[in-house]
Amino acid sequence: xxxxxxxxxxxxxxxxxxxxxxxxxxxxxxxxxxxxxxxxxxxxxxxxxxxxxxxxxxxxxxxxxxxxxxxxxxxxxxxxxxxxxxxxxxxxxxxxxxxxxxxxxxxxxxxxxxxxxxxxxxxxxxxxxxxxxxxxxxxxxxxxxxxxxxxxxxxxxxxxxxxxx
Numbered sequence: 001x002x003x004x005x006x007x008x009x010x011x012x013x014x015x016x017x018x019x020x021x022x023x024x025x026x027x028x029x030x031x032x033x034x035x036x037x038x039x040x041x042x043x044x045x046x047x048x049x050x051x052x053x054x055x056x057x058x059x060x061x062x063x064x065x066x067x068x069x070x071x072x073x074x075x076x077x078x079x080x081x082x083x084x085x086x087x088x089x090x091x092x093x094x095x096x097x098x099x100x101x102x103x104x105x106x107x108x109x110x111x112x113x114x115x116x117x118x119x120x121x122x123x124x125x126x127x128x129x130x131x132x133x134x135x136x137x138x139x140x141x142x143x144x145x146x147x148x149x150x151x152x153x154x155x156x157x158x159x160x161x162x163x164x165x
Contacts, residue, residue: 030153030156031160038073038121039070039073040111040157041080041109043080044066045064059086059093059094060087065108066079067079082123083118083121084123099127109133109144111130
């Protein structure tokens, strides 16, 4: 092998291969999320409210989601509340790394776990359990922010749920 071939192989290994592997790793993660979630849905954030905990030591935010498509879980209504750490109250803000954040009017696909002690839902596996949904300008299809088609993702989720039964 000449030096140019070695250089090209090294360049490929350092640039293209990590992206290929990370895309492939995402598939099993969806299967695991699908199996471990109590509720999976697509929806839109209609309201967001941050508040202090009882001791005023932490800020938590409650996002209300209008359910568009319930993929897994009980159908308990047209909205669901999701609670997550962090938020802003006045001039005070808390930000947690690797935790999902929601914005009003944002379309999402979320994997939720019920906290039975507090009787509330949290996003499963932090930021890995939340996907922002956008419309691709070229294809006009709904995709995640990493350009995965929502319909393909829903199909994979349903297959994972069906294999668990």
